[in-house]
Amino acid sequence: MKIVVQVRLFPDAAQQAALQATLDLCNAAADYASAEAFQRGVFTKQALQRLTYGRLKDMGLSAQPAIHVARKVAGAYAALKANIRAGNLGKRGSRRRVKAESKPITFRRNAAQPFDDRCLSWQLAARTVSIWAVGGRLNKVLFGCSDQQYAALAAHRRGESDLVCRDGKWYLYATCDIPDVQTNQPDGFLGVDLGIANIATTGDGTRYCGKGLNRIRHRNQRLRAKLQKIGTKSAKRLLKKRGRKEARFAADTNHVIAKRIVTEAERTGRGIALEDLGGIRDRVRLRRPERVTLHSWAFHQLGTYVAYKAARAGVAVVYVDPAYTSQSCSHCEHVSRKNRPNQSTFQCTSCGFAEHADVNAARNIAKRGVAGWAAVSLPNAA
DSSP, X not given: OEEEEEEEEEOOHHHHHHHHHHHHHHHHHHHHHHHHHHHHTOOSHHHHHHHHHHHHHHTTOOHHHHHHHXXXXXXXXXXXXXXXXXXXXXXXXXXXXXXXXSSOOOOXXXXXXXXXXXXXXXXXXXXXXXXXXXXXXXXXXXXXXXXXXXXXXXXXXXXEEXXXXXXXXXXXXXXXXXXXXXXXXXXXXXXXXXXXXXXXXXXXXXXXXXXXXXXXXXXXXXXXXXXXXXXXXXXXXXXXXXXXXXXXXXXXXXXXXXXXXXXXHHHHTOEEEEEOOTTHHHHOOOOXXXXXXXXXXXXXXXXXXXXXXXXXXXXOEEEEOOXXXXXXXXXXXXXXXXXXXXXXXXXXXXXXXXXXXXXXXXXXXXXHHHHHHHHHHHHHHO
16 A cells, blocks of 8 residues: 655755745646646647657756656646546536636646656665755755654655645655555454544444534634635635644544544454445535534545555455434334434434434444445455
8 A cells, every 4th residue: 555654854045945946947837738738638648748848848847857747737637537527526517617627727836746766866864865956956955754754764665756845844745655464354343433523433432522622623613704704815824824724633633533443443353334425515415504514524534544544454444325324223223313312312212222322323334334344255255
């Protein structure tokens, strides 16, 4: 499996100026290649490279950076087409989709630029890198990382690394190809119910992030609304800064929750059953305040973190249909809306079984996980 290791660069003033000039040129070249691709309808990597290579070289790029710029542009158009096919930009004729399709893709000044081993070399023992730049190759650019990241770089770094400038700080995102771990045969499944009042709840009764996290989320929502209403340039700048802070907070929280869930499943020899929440924003019908709460948390990110951490630990993961898991009794399987009189309470109208509503839903997800795993593994065993 592939993971990304983020390392911080510590360039001096001259190196920093050279790196900035390099990103500026690469992204200006990407804008040119994008305009050519849009005008001529050429979007494949090789065709776009043949079309723009000479001009990109004339702009001051060396051979490999010019190739990577063309590939970056082709990848951006491929991602756009994939989003259109998936319906992420709305239906045909919608304002958002028309806007995306009616003009070339543009690149930010500090958009990431990929470098391969011909343009970037690592001196791990010295904690430095040598990287191609516009004015000449930069040697002995210091980087910093944790011991765990260093071990991953030394043993598994393969392929490209992306140069990124974020908030005036420089980073390299290095791709590491870690050998796959054999998935262990699970002895049952740990069901995980994702929600709003509790971000995640397991069938064992563990509830992650309740009132404390929701207070922070609601405070952030109020601050966003206040800044959006003000609408000044400084308010927009602060809104952008707060958005990055909230994204870091959400990612850190999701990492912690995912690690604890995977650790518990690994300790007990079970697999993990998750809800398949694809398209939930289109399916769910909620009032405006509830929609804001639903859309302000990265549930997909949490599921992704659980999946990749489980893969590294050899823990099986299955995705199940979440339909009626909150209305079904995990004891007798009776389904009724009346089984859930309020958000936190589940009380079966058939057998009288009572439990926290999210715990009951997680147990139903675990049962479906067992059935789903059997459907996948039994044909292979045969």
